[in-house]
Amino acid sequence: MFLIERYIVSQTHRLVLTLVGFLIFIFASYCAQRYLTEAANGTLALEVVVDVVFYKVLIALEMLLPVGLYVSVGVALGQMYNDSEITAIYAAGSSPARIYRAVLMLAIPLAILVALLSMYGRPWAYGQIYKLEQQSQSELDVNHLMPRKFNTNDDGRMVLSNQINTDSSVLTDALIYTSSDTRTSLYRARTVHVVNPSPTHPSVQLQAGTAYTLDHQGSNDNEQIYKDLNLHLKPLLQGLNVKRKAEKAAVLARSPDPADTAELQWRESRGLTAMLMALLAIPLSRTKPRQGRFATLLPLTIVFTLIFYGGNVCRTLVANGALPATPGVWLVPILMLIAVLLLMARDFSLLRKFSR
Structure with a gap:
């Protein structure tokens, strides 16, 4: 049939x-x-x-x-x-x-x-x-970082480090770049200790370095030389x-x-x-x-x-x-x-x- x-x-x-x-x-x-x-x-x-x-x-x-x-x-x-x-x-x-x-x-x-x-x-x-x-994509997770390369994420954050110690979560000769609609920040440090690699609450401790801030809406640019600096970065959020x-x-x-x-x-x-x-x-x-x-x-x-x-x-x-x-x-x-x-x-x- x-x-x-x-x-x-x-x-x-x-x-x-x-x-x-x-x-x-x-x-x-x-x-x-x-x-x-x-x-x-x-x-x-x-x-x-x-x-x-x-x-x-x-x-x-x-x-x-x-x-x-x-x-x-x-x-x-x-x-x-x-x-x-x-x-x-x-x-x-x-x-x-x-x-x-x-x-x-x-x-x-x-x-x-x-x-x-x-x-x-x-x-x-x-x-x-x-x-x-x-x-x-959390560039603060040292297991995902690569030395001497620009490690970026979708929010425009970038981390560059000469050496990476995955056991102690320490970056040596590091550069951290962040940008938003209002300002751009650049952090140079002799050493960076990753305190919290979470994408939602990323934070690091920087030692012996310089911080630069560029104001996009005015002339409030500044330079800061520090010995120790605790830095809380913008969380990595999902788009709509x-x-x-x-x-x-x-x-x-x-x-x-x-x-x-x-x-x-x-x-x-x-x-x-x-x-x-x-x-x-x-x-x-x-x-x-x-x-x-x-x-x-x-x-x-x-x-x-x-x-x-x-x-x-x-x-x-x-x-x-x-x-x-x-x-x-x-x-x-x-x-x-x-x-x-x-x-x-x-x-x-x-x-x-x-x-x-």
């Missing part, structure tokens, strides 16, 4: 596994190269690179899985059109509904998985990444966008901020978008005999580009208040649903013409 559906599913799911595996490998390699560079520059601890890459891949799955299914459906059905198998299926009296049903057998479970990843896995992974980055991506859906739902609404709608729409992408690939896979199985890649690429950038533009417009929350980010899935219904109607009308 489901012979056709099983055949289409078998042709498609192998491509999905191969393509998604390849995309994961490429994405993980890119992330590893990026974070290994940061580790080499002293801005990220080497031991957290593997964990960060794992969380990044988990976040990316909400995009990689739909793309893998979307392209696999287009290529697999394109091959069947090229081999005239679809024509034989229609000639045998089968309906296009069987092709759509076969794709839905793969698309529905994948859409549920993508929805769960987007609603729960993605914010959890972002939260873990920010914790790791915040802990490892960082907190939003890691926030729970229930918190976003209660927030009146349009940016939180855009983030919530983006998460909620990922599952439906994944399923609609797979259904759109069915009519886009139609090719002429002997045209080649990869002839569908161009229209598939164009449509995916429109979906991807359309979704990002809508999310940005909702976050900025330029697009109302209704339909908001759901505008793209609504347009995709309309396109799917119109293309399905065309497929069924073509069947009626073929049967006459």
